[in-house]
Structure formats: C-alpha cells, structure tokens
Amino acid sequence: MDDDAEIIAEFLVESHENLDQLDRDLVELEQQPDSRERLSSIFRTIHTIKGTSGFLAFNRLEQLTHVGETLLSRLRDGEAVMTPTIAEALLSMVDTVRALLDAIERTSRDDDPQVDVAPVVAAIEGLLAAGSADEPATDEAAAGPDVSPAAPAAASSTPDPEPVVEPEPAASESIERRAVVDASVRVDVDLLDDLVDLVGELVLTRNQLLQRSSLSADLELVRASQRLDLVASELQESVMKTRMQPIGQVWSKMPRVVRDLSHQLGREVELVMEGHETELDRSLLEAVKDPLTHLVRNSLDHGIEPPEVRTAAGKPAKGTLSLRAYHESGQVVVEIADDGKGIDPDRIGSVALERGVVTRDQLARMDQREILGLIFRPGFSTAAQVSNISGRGVGMDVVRTNIERIGGSVDVASEPGRGTTTRVRIPLTLAIIPALVVGEGLADGDERYAIPQANLVELVRIEGDDLARQVENLAGAPVLRLRGKLLPLVSLAEILGGPAPDGEALTVVVLQSDEVRFGLCVSTVHDTQEIVVKPIGRQLKSLAMYAGATIMGDGRVALILDVAGIAVTAGVAATQQEMSDARGATAADLTSLLVLEVADGRRAALPLAAVARLEEFPTERIERSGVAEVVQYRDGILPLVRLASAIGLPDTSDRGEQVSVVVHETNAETGGAVGIVIDRVLDVVDVAVSASQVGRRAGVTGSAVVQDRVTDLVDLEAVVSRSGVSA
Structure with a gap:
C-alpha cells in the first residue's frame, strides 16, 4: 500500500500541474483555434491522465478523460472546429477532472458521490453524436460539473448560502491539497x-x-x-x-530490458529487485545507469543458461536474476547476481592468453580473483561470435572505467555452475565527504592529506618494545601483527617518494578497500573534517593514489588519497596473498589457547577446542555430592574440578561471591560435561607453541612463553581423569 500511495501522490501532483496548464491552453486555443501545436499538447496531456487512470483503476476518471480525448481527437484530425460550445464542454471536463482528483486525494478512490461526471460525459457525447460544432449545447453541458455541496450553481439557487456552503470541509480540502500538491516543487x-x-x-x-x-x-x-x-x-x-x-529510478526500466533480452536469447528469467528505495546523489545515479544496464545484459547473455541446459544440469528451467542495493560504510552497494553457469577461471585464463591480454608468466602469478578481473580488460570477450549483444570486447572495461570515474569500484565473485555476483560500490555523493586529515612529507609532518572515512577502519599507535615485537617482515614486506592477524603496512612517505620513517613510534591508519585491508603509516594524525571534493588537474590524473583535492581551513590545498589506488601502487594485494600462503603453510603450527589466571597470578592455558562454554555461578549455588563439588546446570548436574588443586597449585578460586567456570564436554554425544573452576579468563590467542618440559607434572604437559609470560599448558583429559569425577 505504501508503494501505491506513493504512485498516487505522484500522479496527483503531476495531474494538477497539467490541469493548470490545460486551463491556459484551452483559453488560448479558443482564441487561436488553428494552433495545431497547442491542440496536440492538450491531447497528449488528457491522454496521459487517461492512461494513468486506467492503470490505477480510477474508472470514472478514465471514462471522463476518454470522451474528452475523443472530442480532442476530432479537433486534431480536422473533423470538428473549435467553438465556444466545445470550449465550454472541455473546460467543464477539466473542472470535473480537478474535482475528481481532489476526491481521490481525500479517499484514494474516485467514486465520491459529491462529484457527478455523468452530465459532462453526456454533454461531450452529445457533441460527438451531433458531429457539428454549430450544434447548441445541452443544458447539462452549460451546467458544468455537479460538485456538491460547495458548487456555485447550488449556491445560486437560494439567497441563503448557509445550507449549501460548508466552509470547514472546504478548508480541510485546501489543507489536504497543499499536503500533496504543494508539498513538492520542480527545480532545475x-x-x-x-x-x-x-x-x-x-x-x-x-x-x-x-x-x-x-x-x-x-x-x-x-x-x-x-x-x-x-x-x-x-x-x-x-x-x-x-x-x-x-535507485529505483534506474531500475524502473530493467524489467523491460530483461523481458526483451530474455525473449531474444531464448531464456526464462525471473527478475528480483530489492532495496529500490536506496538513495544516492542524482549525478551518480545518471553515471551508473548505463554500467548497471550493461551488467544486467551481460548476466543474461553470459550467465543464465537456456532452459534445456539448466534442466539437464538439475536446475529450474527459469533462471533468477537479482538486483540488490543497500548502504554499507558510507557507500551504496549494488549487487547484480544470477544463478547461471558462473565464470570458469581456466576458461578466462586461456581466452586471455589467446587474445594477448596477458602473458603466460603474468597469468601464472595471478590468483583466482585477479583472473576473474581480466573480464574488465579492454578487448577481452569470451563470446564465440560477434552479435548485437556481445562479442566485440568492449563493455566491461567501460563499466569499470565509468564506475571508477565517480570514485566507485566493481568486483566479481563467481562459482562455476552456481552463478556470478557482481558488486558495485558507489559513494553516496561526490560533493562533500567526511575525511581523516593526516600529515606527512615535511620535517614536522605538516604536508596534509585527506583520507575518506568510508575507507577508514581504525587507528593504531605502536611504541617502545611493542614496535619490535608486532612489526615483522614477510617476503621483504613489513607487516603488523594486529590481534593475531597479519596486516600489510604501507609507508605514505615512501609511496610519495620520500625516505622510510625511522622513529621509536609508529602511527598506523588501518584502511579497507574492497576485500583488501592494509595499514598506512603516517607521521601525524590531525582530525576529521567534512571536506569539499575538488577535481584534480589533468597533470595528476595519471597518479592512481590521488582521488581529488580540497581546500583546508587555512586556505592551503590538501590532496585526497585514493585508498584503492594506494593498494595497487604499493602491491598490497600481492602481499596479502603471500601472507595468506604463509598462514596456510603455518596454520598447522598455530594453536588457539584460552589463557587463564588460576592462582595468585599464576597463568595456565587450555586448548580452545576443548572449551565448550564459559560460565559464572554464585558461590552459594555450589553443592556437594559425596566428596565432589557440583552445581545444577541446564537441567542436569555439572561436576566441578578446581584447576589450581588439580595441577598442584594453591587453590584461591573460591574467594568472592562468584566462581568462574570453563565448561569442558567430556562426551559430545551423551552431553557429558565437567566444569573447570578458575580465577579468571585473560585472553584468547593463536600462537605457535614451543613447549618446554620445565614444569611438567600431573595435569600439565609442560610450559611455554605466551604473551611474554611463562604459562602452564594444561592437559584437560588428565585433569578430569585425575580428579575422579564422572560426567
């Protein structure tokens, strides 16, 4: 109903504007009956109102405008000439249409009994039947629309206007009219x-x-x-x-595009559109119209298979093409997804070699994402023959160029046999954006640059001993170990052509560009500002790391950094791939540990895989069953084991009103579990454990240095077995 109400509101606004113009045009046409241009304009306006009325099921309005359109058609074709009688009938029709629109505005229906269209329809039909402009008008034609209770004709039948004039409804109608018609204005x-x-x-x-x-x-x-x-x-x-x-304004023509193209290609396609109310700047809307249309055509041509091919592959004969738009991180994301045959990276690679898009050595160094990105190269096409739809190797490269020109990005994810998703990211606006201002370049870091906040993840400051411990080198590239993950680092000073930073502290701006995340090392961080984006001169357009320029508060110019361009310039994507390979090679050596405090600051670690849940229980809930401590837990009984006592340390875990418990499932099939009582949880870490035999004893396999502290490595199975409890 919301969509219907919005359509009706737009129809009312447009129709009222057209009616105001009709009044003027009809009066001028009466004075200049030979004006073909004005007559055609009047005819088109009435035809538009009639067509929309039929679509919205406003039957009386459609009937009224239909007879008016017929009379105008006679005038346009020269079968009748404009006379005062015809002009009066047409003006009466306009007044009645206006009254019906007011009724629709009040009730969303056109069957208001206060508006009687029959006299005007009969008058116009009489003129059509007579076939002569000289025929005298009937009394209904002269009467005009019967709009009670506030019609002037009714008021003139009695000297006392009070019984027929009701000012309060008229006032409310005026207010209602302003709410719809005067609520919007057309601006160039x-x-x-x-x-x-x-x-x-x-x-x-x-x-x-x-x-x-x-x-x-x-x-x-x-x-x-x-x-x-x-x-x-x-x-x-x-x-x-x-x-x-x-963005629904761009999508409005997609059903027709999909319908025509699917018939031409012999496909059966269902179009699903979500998020049509997602808004973005009008200039960007115009810029993405053609790229989105091309991506839709590409999905139909290269993605969704013919019905017989889909049926043979075990898919429904009708394919699905979905358009989805939503806001994310200050951007608009548009996804074009199909459940077609997907993109085969091997096929893309072989075609790229055949067409000379890449060399064999370049292809060998590419990952799957980069290979899929080859479809955006100029001259690339997998079509076997040229048609009026595809095959010339132009289109996808223009899509990427146009999207990147407005500060957006486009990438493709595909699974052979399952489908393809193309994701387009577009800034909300190009005019004014929030940005982080950083300093670099001069001795005091006062050469300033702006980083769009849409790409900003967090700020990290590393000092002292943490600098040596957290910053490492992987394949010759600096990386930061941040919360157990490796983050490639890029020095802003170096990519600007200056020396690498050398100090006792490091300021890292963590940035995200599509699927690539990296840290940008800067000298200083100033503040966040709303900046006005200005285009950069053509001398700098070839530099991929600049997206534009702005004027700062002191009148100086600051360049706006292009995060995606910096990632490409610095080769961050390649560094991330190397890190991924390194992580894959060392994944077997890393162990996830739950680090605990068990007694008087002593630390122990449990394998995280052995931990089912973490719980806290009030001390008064602890009961005894024989010599064992237990608590009622999840409709059962959970036996407790004091970890400190079990590994030969003094037990201090019962101090306070709460006890912290690590739930360890001893038998996942039967639901058996044991609660390990500890002092508190310190952290969860992924480390390459280098165990020492120092400290080895019952329930402890040895010790290791975890987070710069000697930590006991607990053998949970041995602890449970030694405690004698049974789940």
Missing part, C-alpha cells in the same frame, strides 16, 4: 548544482572560521563560529537531500 537541476557548489564554499569558509576561532580568546567569536558550524552542517545535509534520489 542546474540550480541545484549551483546550490551545492555554494554550500561547498560555505563549508570551506566554515572550516576556516573554526580554525581561526579555536585560536582566539574572543568568547563571542567562538560562540558565533560554533553556531555557524551547526547551521552550515544542517544546511549542507538538507541541500544534499535535495539531490538524493532512489
């Missing part, structure tokens, strides 16, 4: 663009005043600048909303 796009440019300049000025006022002792200046900051932000947000439009 160029005017909106100028307004956005002016707001951009206002934001720049706002930033300059904020920077100056932060150094001023004038309290009134500070207050005024803060107020300006608030107003400018709200104005900016409002102006940006005027340019935002739903």
Whole structure:
C-alpha cells in the first residue's frame, strides 16, 4: 500500500500541474483555434491522465478523460472546429477532472458521490453524436460539473448560502491539497548544482572560521563560529537531500530490458529487485545507469543458461536474476547476481592468453580473483561470435572505467555452475565527504592529506618494545601483527617518494578497500573534517593514489588519497596473498589457547577446542555430592574440578561471591560435561607453541612463553581423569 500511495501522490501532483496548464491552453486555443501545436499538447496531456487512470483503476476518471480525448481527437484530425460550445464542454471536463482528483486525494478512490461526471460525459457525447460544432449545447453541458455541496450553481439557487456552503470541509480540502500538491516543487537541476557548489564554499569558509576561532580568546567569536558550524552542517545535509534520489529510478526500466533480452536469447528469467528505495546523489545515479544496464545484459547473455541446459544440469528451467542495493560504510552497494553457469577461471585464463591480454608468466602469478578481473580488460570477450549483444570486447572495461570515474569500484565473485555476483560500490555523493586529515612529507609532518572515512577502519599507535615485537617482515614486506592477524603496512612517505620513517613510534591508519585491508603509516594524525571534493588537474590524473583535492581551513590545498589506488601502487594485494600462503603453510603450527589466571597470578592455558562454554555461578549455588563439588546446570548436574588443586597449585578460586567456570564436554554425544573452576579468563590467542618440559607434572604437559609470560599448558583429559569425577 505504501508503494501505491506513493504512485498516487505522484500522479496527483503531476495531474494538477497539467490541469493548470490545460486551463491556459484551452483559453488560448479558443482564441487561436488553428494552433495545431497547442491542440496536440492538450491531447497528449488528457491522454496521459487517461492512461494513468486506467492503470490505477480510477474508472470514472478514465471514462471522463476518454470522451474528452475523443472530442480532442476530432479537433486534431480536422473533423470538428473549435467553438465556444466545445470550449465550454472541455473546460467543464477539466473542472470535473480537478474535482475528481481532489476526491481521490481525500479517499484514494474516485467514486465520491459529491462529484457527478455523468452530465459532462453526456454533454461531450452529445457533441460527438451531433458531429457539428454549430450544434447548441445541452443544458447539462452549460451546467458544468455537479460538485456538491460547495458548487456555485447550488449556491445560486437560494439567497441563503448557509445550507449549501460548508466552509470547514472546504478548508480541510485546501489543507489536504497543499499536503500533496504543494508539498513538492520542480527545480532545475542546474540550480541545484549551483546550490551545492555554494554550500561547498560555505563549508570551506566554515572550516576556516573554526580554525581561526579555536585560536582566539574572543568568547563571542567562538560562540558565533560554533553556531555557524551547526547551521552550515544542517544546511549542507538538507541541500544534499535535495539531490538524493532512489535507485529505483534506474531500475524502473530493467524489467523491460530483461523481458526483451530474455525473449531474444531464448531464456526464462525471473527478475528480483530489492532495496529500490536506496538513495544516492542524482549525478551518480545518471553515471551508473548505463554500467548497471550493461551488467544486467551481460548476466543474461553470459550467465543464465537456456532452459534445456539448466534442466539437464538439475536446475529450474527459469533462471533468477537479482538486483540488490543497500548502504554499507558510507557507500551504496549494488549487487547484480544470477544463478547461471558462473565464470570458469581456466576458461578466462586461456581466452586471455589467446587474445594477448596477458602473458603466460603474468597469468601464472595471478590468483583466482585477479583472473576473474581480466573480464574488465579492454578487448577481452569470451563470446564465440560477434552479435548485437556481445562479442566485440568492449563493455566491461567501460563499466569499470565509468564506475571508477565517480570514485566507485566493481568486483566479481563467481562459482562455476552456481552463478556470478557482481558488486558495485558507489559513494553516496561526490560533493562533500567526511575525511581523516593526516600529515606527512615535511620535517614536522605538516604536508596534509585527506583520507575518506568510508575507507577508514581504525587507528593504531605502536611504541617502545611493542614496535619490535608486532612489526615483522614477510617476503621483504613489513607487516603488523594486529590481534593475531597479519596486516600489510604501507609507508605514505615512501609511496610519495620520500625516505622510510625511522622513529621509536609508529602511527598506523588501518584502511579497507574492497576485500583488501592494509595499514598506512603516517607521521601525524590531525582530525576529521567534512571536506569539499575538488577535481584534480589533468597533470595528476595519471597518479592512481590521488582521488581529488580540497581546500583546508587555512586556505592551503590538501590532496585526497585514493585508498584503492594506494593498494595497487604499493602491491598490497600481492602481499596479502603471500601472507595468506604463509598462514596456510603455518596454520598447522598455530594453536588457539584460552589463557587463564588460576592462582595468585599464576597463568595456565587450555586448548580452545576443548572449551565448550564459559560460565559464572554464585558461590552459594555450589553443592556437594559425596566428596565432589557440583552445581545444577541446564537441567542436569555439572561436576566441578578446581584447576589450581588439580595441577598442584594453591587453590584461591573460591574467594568472592562468584566462581568462574570453563565448561569442558567430556562426551559430545551423551552431553557429558565437567566444569573447570578458575580465577579468571585473560585472553584468547593463536600462537605457535614451543613447549618446554620445565614444569611438567600431573595435569600439565609442560610450559611455554605466551604473551611474554611463562604459562602452564594444561592437559584437560588428565585433569578430569585425575580428579575422579564422572560426567
């Protein structure tokens, strides 16, 4: 119903505007009956209202406009000439249409008994039947629409207007009319663009005043600048909303594209569209229209198989093509997915070699994602023959070029035999974006650069001994061990052509570009600002690491970094692949451990795989069964084992009102479990354990250095067996 209400509201707004124009055109046509251009315009307007009325099932409105359209058709074809009688009948039709639209606005239906269309329809039909413009008008034609209770004709039948004039409904109708018709206004796009440019300049000025006022002792200046900051932000947000439009406007023609192309190719396709209300900037909407259309055509041509092929493969004869749009990390993500045959990387590689897109050595060094990316290379096509749909090797490269031109990205994921998903990421707007300002380049790091916040994950500061312990070298490339994972590092100073940073501290900006995550090492971090994006000159367009420029608060220019371009320039994707290979080679050597404190600061570690759950119980819930401590747990009885006592340490775990318990399942099939009582959990780590025999005893296999502390390695099976408890 929400969608229907939105369609009806748009129909009402457009129709009221058309009716206002019709009044003027009909009056001018009466004065200039030979104006073919004006007559054609009137005919098209009535035809549009009639067509939409039929679509929305407004039958009386459709009937009224149909007879009016027929009379206009006679005038247009020269079968009748414009006379005052015909002009009066057409103007009466316009008034009745307007009254019906008001009724639809109030009730969402056109069967309001207060609006009687029969007299006007009869009058026009009488003119059509007479076939002569000189025929005198019937009394119904002269009467016009019967719109009670506020019609002027009814008011003139009595000197007392009170019984027939009801001002309150008229006032409410006026209010209702304003709610729909006057709630929107048509504005030229160029005017909106100028307004956005002016707001951009206002934001720049706002930033300059904020920077100056932060150094001023004038309290009134500070207050005024803060107020300006608030107003400018709200104005900016409002102006940006005027340019935002739903992506459904681009998708509106997709059903027709899919229908025509599927018939042409002999496919059976069901189109599913989700997120049509997702909004983005109008300029971007226009920019992505053609790329999205091409991706849809490509899915139908290369993805979804003919029905007989799908049936033979065990799939439904009808394929599914889905379009999905949603917001993520300050961007709009559009997914075009099909359940077709997918993309075979081996086929892509062999075709790329045949067509000279890559060399054999280059192909050998590519991973699967890079091989799939070859479909975006100029001149690449897997089509066996050229058709009017594909085969010329143009299209996908233009898709990527157009998407990247507006600051977006496109990538493909595919599984042979199962389908393909193309994911397009688009910024919400190109005009004003939030960014992190960093410093680099000069001795004091005062050469500033802006990083879009859409790519920002976190900030990390590493100092002292942590620097030597967490920063390593893998295949000659620096990496950061961050929370158990390796993160490739890129020095902003180095990619700018300067020397590598050399200090006792490291500031890392963790960035994400599509599937690639890396750390950008910078000299200083300033603050976050809303920046106005300005295009860079053609001299710098060849440098992939710059996305644009902006003017800072002090009037200086700062370049905006392109995170995806930096990743490519620094070869981060290759570094990540090497790290993945290294992780795969050493995965068997890494062990996940749950690090515990068991007694007076002593540390122990359990294999994480042996831990089912972590629980806390009030001390008063602990009971005894014989010599064993137990607690009622999940409709059963959970025996407890004091870990400190079991491995020969003094037991301190019963201090306090709560006890911490690690639940260890001794038999997953029967649900048997034992609770290991500890002091507290410290951490979960993935480490390559180098066990020492030092400290080996009952329940302890040895010891190891974990997080720079000597830690007992607990043998849970031995602990449970030695305790004598039975689950």
